[in-house]
Amino acid sequence: MFNFLEQLRLMNPADSEIEITGKSFEGRDLRLLKIGISGDKPIIWIDGGTHAREWIGPATNMYMAYQVALAKQQCSKDGPCDAETRHLVETYDWYFQPSVNPDGYEFSQKNVRKSSSSHNSLTMNCSQDRLWRKTRSESNIAPWGVMCRGADPNRNYKANWGKDGSSGNPCSQTYAGTHYHSEAEILALTNKVSTIADRIRMFISLHSYSQIFLLPYGYTDEIPPEYDELERVAIQGAEALKARRGTEYRIGSSARILYAASGTASDWAFETSKIKYSYTFELPDTGDKGFVLPAEEIRPVGDETWAGVRAMVLALP
Ligand code: 0X9
Ligand code: ZN
Numbered sequence: 001m002f003n004f005l006e007q008l009r010l011m012n013p014a015d016s017e018i019e020i021t022g023k024s025f026e027g028r029d030l031r032l033l034k035i036g037i038s039g040d041k042p043i044i045w046i047d048g049g050t051h052a053r054e055w056i057g058p059a060t061n062m063y064m065a066y067q068v069a070l071a072k073q074q075c076s077k078d079g080p081c082d083a084e085t086r087h088l089v090e091t092y093d094w095y096f097q098p099s100v101n102p103d104g105y106e107f108s109q110k111n112v113r114k115s116s117s118s119h120n121s122l123t124m125n126c127s128q129d130r131l132w133r134k135t136r137s138e139s140n141i142a143p144w145g146v147m148c149r150g151a152d153p154n155r156n157y158k159a160n161w162g163k164d165g166s167s168g169n170p171c172s173q174t175y176a177g178t179h180y181h182s183e184a185e186i187l188a189l190t191n192k193v194s195t196i197a198d199r200i201r202m203f204i205s206l207h208s209y210s211q212i213f214l215l216p217y218g219y220t221d222e223i224p225p226e227y228d229e230l231e232r233v234a235i236q237g238a239e240a241l242k243a244r245r246g247t248e249y250r251i252g253s254s255a256r257i258l259y260a261a262s263g264t265a266s267d268w269a270f271e272t273s274k275i276k277y278s279y280t281f282e283l284p285d286t287g288d289k290g291f292v293l294p295a296e297e298i299r300p301v302g303d304e305t306w307a308g309v310r311a312m313v314l315a316l317p
Contacts, residue, residue, distance in 0.1 A: 022188025063302025
């Protein structure tokens with residue numbers, strides 16, 4: 001992934017940059033690819049890989065980064081460049097962080113490689129690790145003395161932290177962490193976004209699965225006054241996405257159509273950072289393969305999701 005990000009940067013070397021915004025718990029770089037480094041244009045922020053097992057998120061993030069890099073390259077030379085594409089790359093700086101939780105991602109990958117080479121009882125015990133969700137931090141001792149690793153990074157944000165739909169039990173899949181921004185990965189992301197929040201026009205976090213565009217709020221089933229406008233933009237995205245190969249998305253607030261979730265990235269972006277167009281995408285599928293989506297789906301999901309994002313950004317006032 002790091003190599004690929006570097007290749008994308010080199011497609012527009014004068015207009016792109018990779019910033020290391022921090023380190024993960026285990027010391028991996030948190031890398032942010034910026035395509036467009038104007039310093040003053042509005043920013044489209046797209047992240048992915050918050051939850052380790054949701055592999056289609058990082059893949060779709062990088063697919064879209066490639067589309068933007070290619071468009072930028074073609075529009076700045078004399079390649080094919082229609083008016084809408086030109087608008088997208090000339091109006092905005094595009095920021096991509098494909099792996100918010102690299103430790104968790106690596107942990108979910110490692111066990112796939114292990115289990116394909118040997119099938120002893122130890123690796124069978126680890127087979128669940130393909131479905132690892134959280135970070136890999138180690139500070140979490142349950143009252144009964146057991147240490148369970150990791151917090152749910154999408155419950156760790158300073159936005160109604162620790163309330164409905166998050167857990168205080170370190171062994172829970174939705175453990176909120178010892179305090180908000182306890183996870184190095186989330187501290188780094190929030191520190192970075194805070195410095196540019198006034199420029200971020202749209203904030204998208206890629207998750208899977210369910211095929212839903214989630215709008216604020218996650219922590220309550222009330223909806224914000226801006227909801228109708230966010231929905232209008234999401235409908236544009238869902239229609240353009242569906243036109244590619246028929247994939248249907250639902251649109252709704254997390255607490256209403258999924259479940260309550262407090263301390264999420266999109267509530268933090270929306271409520272704490274005042275980024276109005278804040279979305280969480282639950283990418284395909286709807287449960288057949290679930291988190292273990294086959295690799296053949298990477299390109300079609302990337303293609304249709306990009307069509308959706310394009311339409312949403314074009315629909316911005
Ligand atoms: O539970 C989550 O963190 C997200 N679903 S997932 O299956 N990818 O884990 C949904 C969070 C939705 N809430 C908000 N975005 N507010
Ligand atoms: Zn997720």
